[in-house]
Amino acid sequence: MSITERMGHVIDLNLTDEIIGLENAHIVQSYKRPPFVLVRGEGVTVYDAEGKAYLDWVAGIAVNALGYAEPGMVNAIQTAASGLLHTSNLYYTEAQARLAAAICEKSFADRVFFTNSGTEANEGAIKFVRKYHYDRGDSERKEIVCFSGAFHGRTLGSLSLTPKEKYQKPFSPLMPGVVVAEYNDIASADAAITERTAAVIAEPIQGEGGINPATDAFLQALRRFCDERGALLIFDEVQAGMGRTGTLWSSEPSGVTPDVQVLAKALGAGMPIGAILTTNAVADHIHPGDHGTTYAGGPFITSVAHYVFDRISQPEFMAHVREVGDYLKERLQEINSPLIKEVRGRGLMVGLELTVDVAPVIEAGYQHGLLMVNAGPSVIRFVPPLIVEKQHVDVLIERLTDILAATGGARS
Numbered sequence: 001m002s003i004t005e006r007m008g009h010v011i012d013l014n015l016t017d018e019i020i021g022l023e024n025a026h027i028v029q030s031y032k033r034p035p036f037v038l039v040r041g042e043g044v045t046v047y048d049a050e051g052k053a054y055l056d057w058v059a060g061i062a063v064n065a066l067g068y069a070e071p072g073m074v075n076a077i078q079t080a081a082s083g084l085l086h087t088s089n090l091y092y093t094e095a096q097a098r099l100a101a102a103i104c105e106k107s108f109a110d111r112v113f114f115t116n117s118g119t120e121a122n123e124g125a126i127k128f129v130r131k132y133h134y135d136r137g138d139s140e141r142k143e144i145v146c147f148s149g150a151f152h153g154r155t156l157g158s159l160s161l162t163p164k165e166k167y168q169k170p171f172s173p174l175m176p177g178v179v180v181a182e183y184n185d186i187a188s189a190d191a192a193i194t195e196r197t198a199a200v201i202a203e204p205i206q207g208e209g210g211i212n213p214a215t216d217a218f219l220q221a222l223r224r225f226c227d228e229r230g231a232l233l234i235f236d237e238v239q240a241g242m243g244r245t246g247t248l249w250s251s252e253p254s255g256v257t258p259d260v261q262v263l264a265k266a267l268g269a270g271m272p273i274g275a276i277l278t279t280n281a282v283a284d285h286i287h288p289g290d291h292g293t294t295y296a297g298g299p300f301i302t303s304v305a306h307y308v309f310d311r312i313s314q315p316e317f318m319a320h321v322r323e324v325g326d327y328l329k330e331r332l333q334e335i336n337s338p339l340i341k342e343v344r345g346r347g348l349m350v351g352l353e354l355t356v357d358v359a360p361v362i363e364a365g366y367q368h369g370l371l372m373v374n375a376g377p378s379v380i381r382f383v384p385p386l387i388v389e390k391q392h393v394d395v396l397i398e399r400l401t402d403i404l405a406a407t408g409g410a411r412s
């Protein structure tokens with residue numbers, strides 16, 4: 001054992017090799033990871049087993065909205081842990097009901113169904129929209145319209161709505177009745193949404209697809225086509241929702257409300273929870289036995305998520321996200337590099353599109369103490385903890401400028 005100490009924290013120099021060895025031997029190799037082991041975090045910084053610090057622009061893929069070891073969250077977890085952890089959904093518990101009421105108060109929704117993840121929330125949403133039409137005697141209405149560039153999850157229903165060959169091809173046959181239209185193309189949506197459409201599903205800002213905001217006109221057109229043709233509108237706010245874009249829901253600026261909205265990620269800020277929000281018009285068709293889950297909505301997780309929801313939904317918190325998000329975009333736009341094609345996004349969901357593959361830039365980020373993640377081959381996605389400050393943006397810009405200069409030469 002090689003043990004040393006840095007800044008009061010014990011560092012085990014052998015841990016990295018040991019854990020990477022165990023991982024490579026015993027974990028299904030569906031992820032490619034960089035060669036360090038993260039052991040702790042504080043604020044917007046995480047540390048590896050050798051004591052190296054990384055400024056975190058990933059936040060566990062848009063999850064850790066309150067950063068790491070946030071005292072209020074630690075307290076909420078400790079308090080919840082000494083109460084009921086799990087009871088199943090056979091019984092009434094307090095935290096689930098109170099969180100649902102809080103979410104309904106701040107959204108279009110009348111009712112909530114909790115899940116354990118984003119993909120599971122989308123699976124539930126698919127079932128809800130099908131049940132709605134079935135109950136109303138329109139059981140032939142089965143089609144779901146999704147969009148190019150969409151990402152809705154990895155389980156079979158949501159994977160079927162994620163039109164990417166690499167993700168879908170080996171796992172066929174997928175769910176039938178999926179129609180793919182062009183994102184942000186009103187004419188394409190117009191042609192795809194018909195009397196056979198059960199629902200249309202869209203991300204108001206696509207995350208995995210490359211940080212692509214929908215135009216307000218596109219979202220408004222989806223609402224209009226759904227209303228005219230009797231289809232339901234689902235917004236997948238798993239990544240863009242919960243304050244990430246500077247409004248609680250990323251669809252807010254468009255003025256459009258959906259019939260069903262799916263949440264996860266920052267709702268638990270690191271604890272696994274998702275949710276399906278819907279209206280009474282839809283929920284009235286969901287009866288005992290139609291859908292279920294053993295764990296989701298449990299008292300422990302929902303009481304921690306309630307703490308997170310109350311923090312994030314404060315107007316000052318949203319204002320902070322908008323201010324730092326605008327600053328991040330501004331500073332990224334100032335970087336003078338021929339490799340930069342476009343900076344886009346809203347709030348703290350920002351994409352930097354390069355003219356080259358971003359993998360080497362992300363790789364170099366590790367040497368420079370930055371965690372960054374891609375969204376497709378040419379976009380670096382910045383989705384940091386929502387508590388990030390302007391000073392952290394300055395550090396990012398300084399390091400990224402150096403990396404881009406070394407990668408492709410900065411303009412003088």
Ligand SMILES: Cc1ncc(COP(=O)(O)O)c(C=O)c1O
Nearest residue numbers: 117118119151152153207238239
């Ligand atoms: C928009 C969107 N929907 C659904 C999902 C799937 O969520 P989960 O990974 O929690 O299943 C993701 C994950 O990245 C997402 O970005």
